[in-house]
Amino acid sequence: MPGSDRKTITILKALLEAEDGFVSGNRLANELGLSRVSIWSRMEKLRDQGFEFEAVTRKGYRIVKKPEALSSWLTRAYLEDSTIDYELVFLSSIDSTNDHATRLLANDFEAPFFVIANEQTLGRGRMGRQWYSPPSYNLYLSFASTPNVRPDRMQLFTLWMGACIAQHLRNRLNLDIGIKWPNDLYFDQKKLAGMLTEARVDADSIRELVFGLGLNVNQVQDDWPADLKQSAISLREPYGRKLDLNRMAAQLISAISTGYETFISDNIRNDFEDLWPQLDVLQGQFIEAESRDGPVEGIASGLDNHGSLIVKTNKGKLVTLNSGEVHLKRF
Structure with a gap:
């Protein structure tokens, strides 16, 4: 993850893995080649981001509170063991993650990269429809790349990425999540997520590609606007409890990255043909x-x-x- 403070992330990861246990400050200092003062200053930086720690003499440190809202530090710590090496752009609020990703591409920001926001003020779905994007409940992210592939390769792209995401969620949460053609994830006949793919085509090649995902994670029924109460659902409702938004973000970043790399390898058709019948919510309807x-x-x-x-x-x-x-x- 270019641009991140890996030593701070390593400290946070060690504390997360210890769960309710303590992590020795001496151990962290020795492993990272830092002074105890440097360890402490990095933990103070994390405190400013909503973390709370307990320090006990001769025992060390442990986490007593993590941010519930989107946190760049927490998401990166959950990703620390992955092979993902794309830039992650975290924003507290943005008009649209897809639009921001497009602006970054136009300014030669190195791709591939992710844009992840805590809130969208002008979130978009297909055909310019608004995507309801309140802060702190759900995930709004976009993945941008410069694939340089033939335009005909794009015909299955959104459906393939949806299949990768749906399969990950089914395996992770044991929920019967499916895909409603052409670009929505559904559970129990209600919309769980929407996908939006936008591309720039030069001559005979896809030069820029932005894949956006809005996933309802922790929204509760009473908080939906009146026009969405009967048609929308979040993972929290069927799962039965609140989910860790940052762990979910890290897992989806991994799933999307793996799905994209498989797509680029031009080796998706057999896997897609196996997955689609399991996920197609319209079949026979x-x-x-x-x-x-x-x-x-x-x-x-x-x-x-x-x-x-x-x-x-x-x-x-x-x-x-x-x-x-x-x-x-x-x-």
């Missing part, structure tokens, strides 16, 4: 959709090789949708 040629009704029947949705109409005709709005038909 009667749906309504808007296509370029007008409204479509029928049974959702999987994807074609390009990631387009196949719909079998009432007349038995197979229609493929490249994009558009899809809703379950209500009877």
Whole structure:
């Protein structure tokens, strides 16, 4: 993680691993080649970020409180053992993580990198819709890269990244999370997350790519705006308790990074074909959709090789949708 204070992160990681136990200040000083005063000054820096520590003579230090809101130090400490070496840009508030990532790319910020925010004031979904992004409850992040791949390679990209994220959450939380084509994660017929991929194409190559994720993590039902109470859900609701936002951020950064690297290797098709039937929440459902040629009704029947949705109409005709709005038909 370029640009981070690795010695402070190493101190924090040691304290986290000790859980309720103490970590010797002498041990930390010897392992890191620092003085006890330097160890203490780094811990004071962490105190300013919302951490609380207990110090006991001849025992050392232990954590007694961690920040519940997004913390760059805590997320980086959870990532310390990973192989991720991308820059992480943490922001307390931003208009949109996708927009900020695009601005950084335009100013030649070295990619790949992540933008992670505690709050978005103008969070966006597909078709310019607003994404509800209050502070401290949920995750709002964007991953930016300069992949230099053919445009036709992008047809499965968002669905592949969604599959990687959904599979990680299913394994981690034992929740039956699925994907609603083309870009949403769902649980119990409610929206859990949205994805937004934006790209700049030069000639015959994708030069800049930004993948955005808004994941509802700790929002509680009573706090949803009235227009979202029936359609949105957070992980906290089915999981039954509050989740560690920073641990979740670290895990998703790893999952997204691994998914992207697999995508770049051009080796996703077999894995995607195995994963998709497990995750497709529309399969076999009667749906309504808007296509370029007008409204479509029928049974959702999987994807074609390009990631387009196949719909079998009432007349038995197979229609493929490249994009558009899809809703379950209500009877």
